[in-house]
Amino acid sequence: MNFQSGVHIKKEWDIVGARQLGRNRAKELGFGTVDQARIATAISELARNIYLYAGTGRVSFEIVEDINKKGLKIVAADEGPGILDISQVMEDGFSTSGGLGAGLPGVKRLMDDFDIDSVQGEGTVITTIKWVR
Amino acid sequence: MPEALLKIVIENSDEISRNWLDQVSERRGNGYTANISEELFQSTNREFVNVIFSSINRHGSTEELETFSERLINLGWPLSYLTDGLQTFRRVTIDFILNQSDQVDTEQFSKILTVVDNWVEPIIKELVNEYSGSWEHIVSLQRVALQELSAPLIPVMDNITIMPLIGTIDTERAKLIMENLLDGVIKHNAEVVLIDITGVPVVDTMVAHHIIQAAEAVRLIGSTCILVGIRPEIAQTIVNLGIDLSKFPTKSSLRKGFNKALALTNRDVVNLNQDANPDLEKLLDSLK
Ligand SMILES: Nc1ncnc2c1ncn2[C@@H]1O[C@H](COP(=O)(O)OP(=O)(O)OP(=O)(O)O)[C@@H](O)[C@H]1O
Numbered sequence: 001m002n003f004q005s006g007v008h009i010k011k012e013w014d015i016v017g018a019r020q021l022g023r024n025r026a027k028e029l030g031f032g033t034v035d036q037a038r039i040a041t042a043i044s045e046l047a048r049n050i051y052l053y054a055g056t057g058r059v060s061f062e063i064v065e066d067i068n069k070k071g072l073k074i075v076a077a078d079e080g081p082g083i084l085d086i087s088q089v090m091e092d093g094f095s096t097s098g099g100l101g102a103g104l105p106g107v108k109r110l111m112d113d114f115d116i117d118s119v120q121g122e123g124t125v126i127t128t129i130k131w132v133r
Numbered sequence: 134m135p136e137a138l139l140k141i142v143i144e145n146s147d148e149i150s151r152n153w154l155d156q157v158s159e160r161r162g163n164g165y166t167a168n169i170s171e172e173l174f175q176s177t178n179r180e181f182v183n184v185i186f187s188s189i190n191r192h193g194s195t196e197e198l199e200t201f202s203e204r205l206i207n208l209g210w211p212l213s214y215l216t217d218g219l220q221t222f223r224r225v226t227i228d229f230i231l232n233q234s235d236q237v238d239t240e241q242f243s244k245i246l247t248v249v250d251n252w253v254e255p256i257i258k259e260l261v262n263e264y265s266g267s268w269e270h271i272v273s274l275q276r277v278a279l280q281e282l283s284a285p286l287i288p289v290m291d292n293i294t295i296m297p298l299i300g301t302i303d304t305e306r307a308k309l310i311m312e313n314l315l316d317g318v319i320k321h322n323a324e325v326v327l328i329d330i331t332g333v334p335v336v337d338t339m340v341a342h343h344i345i346q347a348a349e350a351v352r353l354i355g356s357t358c359i360l361v362g363i364r365p366e367i368a369q370t371i372v373n374l375g376i377d378l379s380k381f382p383t384k385s386s387l388r389k390g391f392n393k394a395l396a397l398t399n400r401d402v403v404n405l406n407q408d409a410n411p412d413l414e415k416l417l418d419s420l421k
């Protein structure tokens with residue numbers, strides 16, 4: 001089983017759509033309420049960053065299986081301006097939009113695996129996984 | 134040609150109507166009129182075909198058409214009943230005219246089509262306009278209703294006001310929350326305002342940021358904001374996000390928040406009678 005599904009982010013309400021789809025996937029995989037809330041919040045952060053900084057993009061979901069565990073992989077991809085200094089945006093409190101600057105470092109703590117791949121001028125792909133306990 | 138055709142059609146309106154009624158009844162059961170009684174269906178059909186004839190006879194829209202469509206809109210009949218009905222009328226009428234004439238060459242044929250289309254199309258257009266106008270009206274009413282619901286303020290006691298939030302918060306709603314909160318605090322002269330987020334499904338950094346800003350603004354006008362209804366899973370995600378809510382009081386439940394608000398306004402719940410339930414206690418219980 002390795003189906004993929006996702007939501008295009010174009011307008012603010014697409015964030016809610018992505019969140020709902022992701023939460024349903026998480027429920028199906030057997031995540032508890034707290035992890036479901038963590039996953040929904042992480043999706044909200046990634047989707048909102050796409051909406052705010054890249055304009056448009058896509059949040060997709062994939063069920064991943066390891067030898068003895070299962071998880072939900074979230075991929076947030078856009079072709080926006082990219083991120084110049086990755087260690088800087090991972091600092092708590094760093095924001096170029098007057099926000100709390102808690103989004104990306106927060107997602108890293110909410111999830112288990114976390115990876116940013118970004119090329120300036122070409123876009124950003126953030127991949128993150130939460131494993132079912 | 135149009136006048137001559139019109140004459141034929143009007144003179145034979147009884148037969149055309151009959152053909153039309155037969156076809157419309159036959160094609161019923163395709164779902165949308167299934168739960169309408171046979172009697173009502175037939176009487177509406179008869180009225181509909183009369184309205185069509187009178188519109189054609191008077192070259193365009195009539196008051197009858199407007200009243201008729203208005204009534205169907207209010208009764209919740211689907212637009213497709215009317216558009217299907219008019220397409221059927223078009224077909225029936227063309228068939229009838231063709232059957233009347235012995236031979237029809239292609240030129241005449243296309244003229245007949247044009248004339249009949251020119252009768253039917255303005256009616257369809259008008260009906261579609263009526264329907265979409267009513268939908269737009271409903272949507273705009275619902276938007277207003279939703280806005281009124283999106284950040285309500287309840288002045289429960291002197292100096293204590295509650296804002297219960299239910300549902301997703303987007304940036305537009307977040308702004309409305311801030312505005313209503315400040316207006317309400319001033320209008321109700323609230324010393325303490327409780328924001329209840331029990332019904333908010335996700336508290337992300339955007340929502341948290343707006344709540345922090347709202348609480349800070351309330352503090353600047355001399356009142357206190359208490360955040361209540363923080364569900365355990367929301368508490369966890371807020372901690373994971375690293376958001377600092379320590380600048381203002383937070384409580385897990387509205388009841389605890391309300392007790393805190395009483396304390397802040399130098400009040401207390403006193404049980405006047407061991408057996409009877411004082412009103413305030415009831416009020417507190419209903420807030421649980
Ligand atoms: N997809 C992206 N493309 C380009 N830049 C981004 C992207 N995502 C984040 N950034 C940059 O990284 C910064 C930090 O993002 P982060 O989500 O941590 O905080 P924020 O969005 O500014 O505030 P918030 O706490 O509300 O999320 C942003 O201010 C922005 O400059």
Ligand SMILES: [Mg+2]
Pocket residue numbers: 045048049099102103104338
């Ligand atoms: Mg962000």
